Amino acid sequence: AQKITQTQPGMFVQEKEAVTLDCTYDTSDQSYGLFWYKQPSSGEMIFLIYQGSYDEQNATEGRYSLNFQKARKSANLVISASQLGDSAMYFCAMTPVGFGTGTRLTIIP
Amino acid sequence: NAGVTQTPKFQVLKTGQSMTLQCAQDMNHEYMSWYRQDPGMGLRLIHYSVGAGITDQGEVPNGYNVSRSTTEDFPLRLLSAAPSQTSVYFCASSYSVGQYGYTFGSGTRLTVV
Numbered sequence: 001a002q003k004i005t006q007t008q009p010g011m012f013v014q015e016k017e018a019v020t021l022d023c024t025y026d027t028s029d030q031s032y033g034l035f036w037y038k039q040p041s042s043g044e045m046i047f048l049i050y051q052g053s054y055d056e057q058n059a060t061e062g063r064y065s066l067n068f069q070k071a072r073k074s075a076n077l078v079i080s081a082s083q084l085g086d087s088a089m090y091f092c093a094m095t096p097v098g099f100g101t102g103t104r105l106t107i108i109p
Numbered sequence: 110n111a112g113v114t115q116t117p118k119f120q121v122l123k124t125g126q127s128m129t130l131q132c133a134q135d136m137n138h139e140y141m142s143w144y145r146q147d148p149g150m151g152l153r154l155i156h157y158s159v160g161a162g163i164t165d166q167g168e169v170p171n172g173y174n175v176s177r178s179t180t181e182d183f184p185l186r187l188l189s190a191a192p193s194q195t196s197v198y199f200c201a202s203s204y205s206v207g208q209y210g211y212t213f214g215s216g217t218r219l220t221v222v
Contacts, residue, residue, distance in 0.1 A: 035210050045213035101151040
């Protein structure tokens with residue numbers, strides 16, 4: 001069955017450190033898209049980064065990068081130099097399968 | 110501002126009542142979808158549409174109806190509200206499935222008493 005798995009319910013990270021949020025997926029499709037979204041305490045869903053299954057290079061958007069390992073079916077989000085404003089829920093998603101259960105990231109000053 | 114507009118932001122219903130959550134986008138997106146978010150369960154797909162006149166069921170469709178008469182609008186109808194439908198509902202749209210990120214509405218917090 002197609003599914004998205006996020007195994008880290010919560011993480012605490014010191015400010016300015018890098019953080020990796022894990023995401024694994026399962027699909028038999030050859031063409032798919034992987035996404036990460038941020039949901040701050042205000043509740044809105046913010047699109048962070050996209051990786052296509054045929055993209056040869058890992059996607060990057062500013063401090064966000066996606067560590068895509070196709071053979072291992074993993075799509076981990078890396079946030080470099082974390083900031084207090086990065087504290088939020090983070091969801092991994094794969095279309096059209098759906099969303100993972102999320103990781104609550106807390107940045108410690 | 111371009112984006113996805115959801116109304117209302119908050120709603121309290123009594124068990125058995127019906128209501129419609131509104132969703133409109135002005136980005137000419139073909140794909141629109143409805144999710145519900147419950148604690149510890151992420152976002153679960155209720156219904157989706159790949160274009161006007163085309164809808165399909167997602168993971169948790171029971172108790173909900175949708176229609177897509179125009180590209181812009183994708184309302185979600187609760188037929189007979191139940192306490193189990195207490196949740197936060199998000200509408201999302203995209204140019205197409207699989208290639209672009211979704212743009213989300215601000216959400217509707219629904220409580221059924």
